[in-house]
């Protein structure tokens with residue numbers, strides 16, 4: 001674990017960075033009053049419900065609920081880890097990130113940078129070795145790759161030796177340690193000295209979304225004991241369930257990505273790129289995960305999955321479908337393309353060219369069709385039992401689809417398949433018919449009613465009036481005012497707070513916020529939200545951060561002072577009630593009697 005980054009640094013950073021600039025570089029923003037707006041980069045929509053507030057330094061989407069600080073935006077949009085997002089922002093404003101925990105943390109941090117360096121050096125070592133190897137060059141020639149493609153993908157060759165890379169780059173114990181950590185060296189079963197993991201293989205560098213090399217895939221050149229394809233193991237930089245081969249190249253090739261084609265192998269990807277379809281990516285020796293699906297759809301709304309037509313290919317396709325369904329937000333489309341037996345994208349595009357492959361893509365099976373074909377197989381829809389079984393099988397998966405027209409369409413199809421064929425079958429007794437219909441109706445009602453665990457929260461339109469809500473709870477209103485304007489803390493008297501004892505939900509939170517704002521002068525709305533991101537109160541605070549408040553800063557600050565005064569008065573009332581209750585219960589001591597008299601006197605005034 002890297003050392004903790006102090007909150008005060010994060011405050012300072014979020015105060016210096018302008019979130020509008022950060023987002024503007026990635027999503028075109030339009031000025032809308034005090035704020036900026038855009039079509040949301042996290043869900044598909046026609047009219048903009050994504051707003052960025054320079055005042056609060058955060059973004060919020062009224063459509064899908066996406067929200068957060070500049071840090072959160074980089075994490076979600078660029079898919080960076082928290083410390084990387086901080087590093088990125090700190091780099092923009094020339095700050096150096098301090099890590100608490102001193103020495104233990106510092107080497108860890110430089111380690112990451114060193115890992116990138118050593119992987120980059122490995123790639124260059126493999127490229128030099130390719131230039132020197134007639135066999136390896138002949139392999140790529142034989143697969144029809146031209147020099148530009150070999151260069152664009154940074155392809156290389158790992159010589160058939162146990163200490164090729166190790167002796168070229170591992171000139172100290174620290175370097176050997178780094179190479180091992182980067183997955184480039186292995187110790188095998190016997191322990192002992194680490195040696196080259198990749199031997200006698202053509203090498204495919206795997207890049208992250210920022211173009212940095214994070215791992216390699218290697219394919220054997222000659223028959224050997226090892227597997228045909230070997231990938232880097234999971235390392236601090238490489239998590240195969242989150243990475244897609246060539247996504248970097250796809251994003252480099254085009255400004256606006258119209259579609260992405262997911263294929264199975266490195267050579268398939270590269271052949272498609274070379275033959276005019278620079279939209280191909282591949283998963284790295286794993287099935288398509290939900291994370292993959294989300295990354296794919298964040299880059300474009302049309303995804304084509306390409307599989308072998310055999311049994312294994314169909315199984316892989318089904319796993320992809322399972323991962324994709326919970327990601328099918330409005331406007332997204334997934335298609336499945338099955339290739340003829342014995343063919344793969346590499347061989348097909350070389351035979352048919354991009355036009356031929358394009359035709360296959362046009363004829364690809366939509367997700368809905370593939371879904372039902374798979375679910376219906378082995379089920380006899382002419383029988384009531386078969387139809388009921390189909391409804392049962394589909395129920396959970398359809399419920400996992402986010403609300404929207406795709407889910408409606410799937411429900412419609414399910415109803416058609418289970419009800420229409422039903423009416424064609426006259427041979428069933430009326431009772432049986434009723435039973436199944438009832439069951440299906442119930443199922444469909446359940447489906448429509450439940451949004452499923454993975455579905456996003458229902459859209460929340462901007463509230464027209466904050467005042468109505470605010471009246472419901474003064475505490476809530478005070479929290480909203482302070483959260484949106486942390487500098488209001490200046491008008492709060494030092495503790496103890498007159499309202500500290502008030503038994504109302506949210507009082508503890510209000511006091512915590514006041515203390516935080518007092519202790520951290522630079523804190524802004526985004527930094528406060530960031531702090532509560534992982535906490536239970538986070539969701540409530542996010543709503544309050546976008547609660548529309550009417551009036552200029554001066555008016556709002558007076559309202560904040562008034563709100564605290566109301567809370568103080570309520571606290572006194574509560575104390576009065578408590579004392580009166582205790583009096584009738586068993587009596588008060590002298591101090592309490594005096595206190596009660598005082599309270600009643602002030603109330604009369």
Ligand SMILES: [Zn+2]
Nearest residue numbers: 040043061064
């Ligand atoms: Zn959104």
